[in-house]
Amino acid sequence: MNEPPVYLEPVAPSPRPASALAGLLLLVVVFVVGVSVGQSGFLAAATTTPQPTATPGLENMDLFWQALQDIRTRYVGRGELSDQTLLYGAIRGMVDSLGDTGHTTFLTPEQVKLLQDSLNQSVVGIGVTLAQRDGAIVVTSVLPDSPARDAGIQTGDVIRAVDGASVAELGLEELISRVRGEAGTSVEISLVRPSTGEALELTIVREELHVPAAAWAFVPTTHVALLRLSSFGTGSGAELQAARDAAVAGGATALILDLRSNPGGYVHEAVNVASQFLTGKTVYISEDASGARTPVTTDDAVVATDLPLAVLVDQYTASSAEIVAGAIQSAGRAPVVGETTFGTGTVLEVVDLGDGSQIRLATSRWLTPDGELIFGKGITPDEVVTLDGVYDTPVDPEALAVPDQAAALNAALDDPQLLKALELLGVSLPTREGPAPSA
Numbered sequence: 001m002n003e004p005p006v007y008l009e010p011v012a013p014s015p016r017p018a019s020a021l022a023g024l025l026l027l028v029v030v031f032v033v034g035v036s037v038g039q040s041g042f043l044a045a046a047t048t049t050p051q052p053t054a055t056p057g058l059e060n061m062d063l064f065w066q067a068l069q070d071i072r073t074r075y076v077g078r079g080e081l082s083d084q085t086l087l088y089g090a091i092r093g094m095v096d097s098l099g100d101t102g103h104t105t106f107l108t109p110e111q112v113k114l115l116q117d118s119l120n121q122s123v124v125g126i127g128v129t130l131a132q133r134d135g136a137i138v139v140t141s142v143l144p145d146s147p148a149r150d151a152g153i154q155t156g157d158v159i160r161a162v163d164g165a166s167v168a169e170l171g172l173e174e175l176i177s178r179v180r181g182e183a184g185t186s187v188e189i190s191l192v193r194p195s196t197g198e199a200l201e202l203t204i205v206r207e208e209l210h211v212p213a214a215a216w217a218f219v220p221t222t223h224v225a226l227l228r229l230s231s232f233g234t235g236s237g238a239e240l241q242a243a244r245d246a247a248v249a250g251g252a253t254a255l256i257l258d259l260r261s262n263p264g265g266y267v268h269e270a271v272n273v274a275s276q277f278l279t280g281k282t283v284y285i286s287e288d289a290s291g292a293r294t295p296v297t298t299d300d301a302v303v304a305t306d307l308p309l310a311v312l313v314d315q316y317t318a319s320s321a322e323i324v325a326g327a328i329q330s331a332g333r334a335p336v337v338g339e340t341t342f343g344t345g346t347v348l349e350v351v352d353l354g355d356g357s358q359i360r361l362a363t364s365r366w367l368t369p370d371g372e373l374i375f376g377k378g379i380t381p382d383e384v385v386t387l388d389g390v391y392d393t394p395v396d397p398e399a400l401a402v403p404d405q406a407a408a409l410n411a412a413l414d415d416p417q418l419l420k421a422l423e424l425l426g427v428s429l430p431t432r433e434g435p436a437p438s439a
Contacts, residue, residue: 088357100362103346109356111173114180123211125180126187126204128153129230129263131316131342132172139191140261140316141230143211144398147204154193155261155394157200161190183208214239216247217397219418220409222427225252226418228397229273232265232320237272237302244276244305254308254425256418257328260338260394264319267347267366273320274327275302277309277334282369283327286347289363293371309334310421313381314394318342326368326379335382337421345375383424385417392416 068086072078088108095106107115117123127146128139137159142149159167162178170178179187189202213236216227225247229240247255257277264270274283275298282295298304311334313325322341329336346362353359367373387394395415400408412418413432422428 091353091357091359095359098362100346103344103348103360104362105360107173107358107360110177112356112358114177123180124183124206124208126151126153126189126206127209128179129261130159130172130176130179131263131318137167137172137175138316140263143209143230144215144396146209147207151189151202151204152200153189153191153202156195157191157193159189159191160199161188163188181206212239214243215397216243217400218247218250218252219256219400219412219422219427219429220405221430222422223251223253224256224422224425224427225250225254226256226258226395226397226400228258229321230262232262232267232269232273234266234269236265237269237276240273241276241302248305248307252307254310254427255305256310256312256421256425257324257334258312258394258396259317259321259325260312260314260417261316262318262321263316264321264344267320267323270320270323271296271299272302274324275299275304277304277328278331279304281327281331281333284323285367285369285371287365287367287373293367295369308425310424311336312417312421313338313341313379314387314417315339315378316342317379319344322374322379323366326372326374329379329382330369335421335424336379337383337385337424338381338417339384339386340380341374341378343374343376343378345373383420385420387416394418 071086072081075081088106092106095104098104114123127143127148129141130137131140132138139148139153139155139157139159141155142153159175161167162170162175165178167175179189181187183206186203186205189204190200191202192199211231211233213231213233214227214229216225218225225244227240227243227247229236244255271283274281278298279300281298283298284296286294286296288294309328311325311328313321313336317325317338318341322344325336325341328334345365345367347364347366348360349363351359351361365373365375368379393411393414395411395418399411402408409429410432412429419429
């Protein structure tokens, strides 16, 4: 295929209703008919009741046209309706009926551009990644040298409002689009920090950001390199390989691959990353709509390292990041440490709708090399280590690379998942230098 399947930043999965397939078939026909008359004719067509398309199981197609006609002629706010709003609403309803919440999705042209910018690792914003978890919008990572980092936003912070509009009024996509904007403009962010209960009101100026996918640093007092991969966008695998090779050239004797808060991205980048640590192994198994399964193996053109390895994951590790963690775990290559991952498990293909909008449609499932479907379940680490929100902070390479090595050591000691990975690699750190941080 010309466009590789992609994984999107996830929203919490929900159970698939038994009626999902019937709803899909009905609304597919609705969509096709709507497009055939054009946007300007979509509502006009509702003034009469056309004959339903003769498709088995769609005998009640006239129900849709009746509902559309009533909305157009009787809705109290009908003067504010537009053809495009109702057309997009019908498509979005079709997609939502699948129950593949947060993965199969409909995107407007504006949302398509935002997603493409993210996967190309170039955005205008404040420098955070967000995910929906248990009904809350949570900061899953903060970019170094970003306006968000300068303003003091931390991983785990919960967004309450943007420019005065509460999260309850906004979906995740709308919230992200409001956080982004033109460089040099400001946005007001209201958030709460669960670890302390503190409520913060911040005004942050947006900047044009290049989002590096990979970074690395030595853990203080050791020859263990922490390799951080933040996404699977365009070129992420090459960035990680460059970081890995630089660490090896610098004298690394062991590696820790940090996939925490990584929302995923392109699946071919996942194959590349897995191939940097595995040779001649299955990365994942693709299962299509007929149930046929096809193993996808490592890329022999990528040179793998055999250095001792550990992998870090958390509850925000999703999609392509889960593919890599699952492949490494299934191969017995390295222990996986942290928390059960998010549980994304379908591969998306892009369906262009002609006006710049898209459906990102799940056309296959992926399974681990052991044949385990992880949708809604996630990957369970070999060593489960949770973080205390008050005292524990996931460390990133930027915090380890500071000139003050006492501060870097203390930052490493505040990350029990990192400490467990070091322990499994046979490495320990000296005791804390300086006073312990206050809660």
